Amino acid sequence: MKQGRWAIAAVSMVLGIMLVTQYRMTQTITENNVHLQRAGDLALQLNAAQKERDELRAQLEKIKKGTTDDVNSDYSVLKQRAGLTTVSGTGVVVTINDSKVPVKDNENPNLYLIHDEDILRIVNELRAGGAEAIAINDQRLIGVSEVRCAGPTIMVNGKVFAPPFVIKAIGDPKTLSAALTMRGGIVDTLKYWGIELKIQKENQVVVPAFNGTFREEHLTAVKEGATT
């Protein structure tokens, strides 16, 4: 039995060595895991920060709403945005006239005239260039404005105009004129047919208010937040 005891002691010794080695290895693994944990912590922090940001943004929105809760200022802001007030600012004045180039035989004279599509393209470019208010021949363009071909003339806001057309736009003059005169843009195309086009950058452009009538025969207001 004595032998066995020593054997057990020896075995216990081996066990002790194993225990220590295992312990040491576990420590190393934990240390290595610290890096991974760090990444995880950072991801968590990022998540929290994003959540906080969203909450703050919502709060900001709420506060903003609160400040414009004043009915009068709300009303005037909405009126201005709807184009119901005369506004002024820096911008461009675009004057367009039909081509003076004599029409050759067997060529379509329509190509040398200004069409509603040309005006629409100009308006579209101006809007893309950040125009804040646009008027064609002093007809303010708003959400329901039409630009339509009416024989040799063009109809805007239900009023008929013949060339020359004067388009006024408020915005950054440089950006607006650049939007129109970019290579292959609308000005390039129109110039090709000899259509007279003049862009003036101005410090003071006055765009009048929309003075037409609103028709509301078909629409009814839907409560905010309600789905269709």
Add this chain to the structure above:
Amino acid sequence: MIYVYIVLGLIVGISLGSISPLEIPPVYAKYTSVALLAALDSVFGGTRAALERVFDLSIFLTGFFSNSLLAALLVFLGNIVGIDLYYVALISFGLRLFQNTAAIRRLLLSRRTK
């Protein structure tokens, strides 16, 4: 007085392990932990056998080493073929460990009441 030997062996082993620069790469953590568990199980089994007076040295020694090696080897094989024998080894050795400790406790208690 078998415990004296066990404790003595453990102390010597722990101090030896602390002194020696023996380090195992963390990749083999699974194998060594299973081997360690098997070794623990063998030691407790040996203690129990000694208390029951059926201790056999050769069985004890072969059991200690072969169990450890076999457990590590089985886990290794399981890793190769995609079976997690690691947990199986953990459970079986763990169960035996607790059974052995329970038996030791009962034996000690019955001896005292005698």
